[in-house]
Amino acid sequence: MLAEDMNELFGIYSTDKKLPRKNLISLLQSIFDSASEIECESLCDSLLNRKDVDLSMPQFKIIWDNFLEPVLKPVSAFVIVDVQNDFISGSLALTNCPAQEDGAEVVPVINRLLTSTPFSHVFYTYDWHPRNHISFHSNLKLHKSRLLSPQPDNWESVSMFDRVQFDGKPPLEQTMWPDHCIQGTDGAKLHKELKFIEGGLEIYKGFNHSVDSYSAFWDNGEVSATGLLNELNSRNVTDVYVCGLATDICVNFTATHACKHNFRVILVEDACRGVDTAAIAQTKEKLSDLGALIRTSDTILPLVKGEEIPIKLAMVAADNFRRKFAATLLST
Ligand code: VGL
Numbered sequence: 328m329l330a331e332d333m334n335e336l337f338g339i340y341s342t343d344k345k346l347p348r349k350n351l352i353s354l355l356q357s358i359f360d361s362a363s364e365i366e367c368e369s370l371c372d373s374l375l376n377r378k379d380v381d382l383s384m385p386q387f388k389i390i391w392d393n394f395l396e397p398v399l400k401p402v403s404a405f406v407i408v409d410v411q412n413d414f415i416s417g418s419l420a421l422t423n424c425p426a427q428e429d430g431a432e433v434v435p436v437i438n439r440l441l442t443s444t445p446f447s448h449v450f451y452t453y454d455w456h457p458r459n460h461i462s463f464h465s466n467l468k469l470h471k472s473r474l475l476s477p478q479p480d481n482w483e484s485v486s487m488f489d490r491v492q493f494d495g496k497p498p499l500e501q502t503m504w505p506d507h508c509i510q511g512t513d514g515a516k517l518h519k520e521l522k523f524i525e526g527g528l529e530i531y532k533g534f535n536h537s538v539d540s541y542s543a544f545w546d547n548g549e550v551s552a553t554g555l556l557n558e559l560n561s562r563n564v565t566d567v568y569v570c571g572l573a574t575d576i577c578v579n580f581t582a583t584h585a586c587k588h589n590f591r592v593i594l595v596e597d598a599c600r601g602v603d604t605a606a607i608a609q610t611k612e613k614l615s616d617l618g619a620l621i622r623t624s625d626t627i628l629p630l631v632k633g634e635e636i637p638i639k640l641a642m643v644a645a646d647n648f649r650r651k652f653a654a655t656l657l658s659t
């Protein structure tokens with residue numbers, strides 16, 4: 328849709344140069360053609376704080392510029408999480424984890440997406456630990472003075488994959504992992520068959536020895552940012568497609584943060600492999616509750632092109648619009 332469509336739409340749906348709520352609902356239905364009237368009513372309520380507004384042309388322009396245009400022309404980022412050797416064939420291979428999934432299987436799926444789908448931006452994330460990292464079971468002795476649970480004296484009772492608690496503000500839960508993704512090692516490299524596209528951006532996480540970082544946005548204490556949020560915002564990204572390893576850990580935390588930062592989030596489920604079957608299912612349920620779409624890779628091309636606009640994503644955009652523009656709308 329083009330800018331002159333705005334004038335035309337306003338012309339068609341307004342009466343006496345005003346757009347009442349019920350006409351805005353019809354207008355929304357004409358754009359979101361697979362949405363029901365009820366869905367467009369809730370979309371309208373998400374956009375506007377009040378039900379009695381008669382929108383003027385300048386007010387409608389604010390909605391056009393900041394809601395309809397971005398929804399019709401999404402800016403996408405494909406975030407490929409931790410497709411590194413250690414999670415595939417190395418020390419923390421998913422094949423050895425409870426769900427016994429094979430991380431290598433995401434590679435052809437991701438490669439196919441990279442060649443067939445015009446994402447605006449592509450990010451590759453790396454779990455990138457120093458040798459003395461707090462998440463390694465082998466380093467427990469080194470960090471035992473920070474243990475809250477169990478007590479420091481009992482550090483030898485902790486087994487691989489146990490969850491312990493370290494002091495911090497707030498205290499941090501930490502799973503004890505085998506040494507993995509040590510900076511500069513082969514295990515930390517991306518899988519050799521994963522296509523690295525020109526202009527791809529790299530994000531490193533977990534490099535602070537004293538705190539783990541499952542999310543590609545923030546460390547687990549949510550204190551230090553990795554730079555991903557700035558990179559997305561400076562590129563005006565609206566939609567974040569998340570895939571990679573492991574579904575229930577780093578993909579989970581990354582997608583959750585993307586939702587919390589108000590991006591429209593699409594989990595590409597067949598391009599993910601995880602650790603634990605029940606936790607994988609819980610991850611998808613939680614993300615869906617947060618507003619994310621769970622889709623397979625063969626269904627995302629029309630989304631990336633802005634040709635399909637699921638009502639669920641339109642809702643996220645409408646909530647964002649209201650948060651930022653409700654006041655402007657009323658004073659225009
Ligand atoms: C991950 C466990 C430990 C992941 C990273 O990338 O999912 N899992 N560190």
Ligand code: ZN
Binds near residue numbers: 456508533
């Ligand atoms: Zn790690």
